Amino acid sequence: MRSGGVWRCAILCVCALLPVSCGSAPSQTLPTAVATTAPAAATATLGPVITAAPPITASPAPTAAVTLIEMGDHFFDPAQLTVKVGTTVTWKSVGQSTHDLAARDGSFSDPGMSFGQTYPVTFTRAGRYPYVCMQHEGDGMVGVLTVVD
Helix, strand or coil: CCHHHHHHHHHHHHHHHCCCCCCCCCCCCCCCCCCCCCCHHHHHHHCCCCCCCCCCCCCCCCCCCEEEEEEECCEEECCEEEEECCCEEEEEECCCCCEEEEECCCCCEEEEECCCCEEEEECCCCEEEEEECHHHHHHCCEEEEEEEC
């Protein structure tokens, strides 16, 4: 080949590799997602991994909350609690003594619980519910449950 032919071949090759310099529009396509299960060695050379966003789904309907109050030897834990209407509050005896439970307004009561026994109450009305272990009230075993909308 002649020297001029080599240059013409080089110019044609450059134009083929660089379409922008030869007047044609560059391709503007980007990948929409890259598999995230590629081997570690392959992802290390690819740069940032593009992943598709998870689909948006509706949240499930809210369910009533459940809250636990432990009844120990001469105490409630927690002794003061605020919950929303519809919450089920469960008292559980965790002490060595037997305990009873009574709301001061008479809205709930349990005659006695031994270790491990529970007493659930679902609150459907907002209000303030002071309660007590009648056997140990003198020792300070009192509590207050506040139910809000």
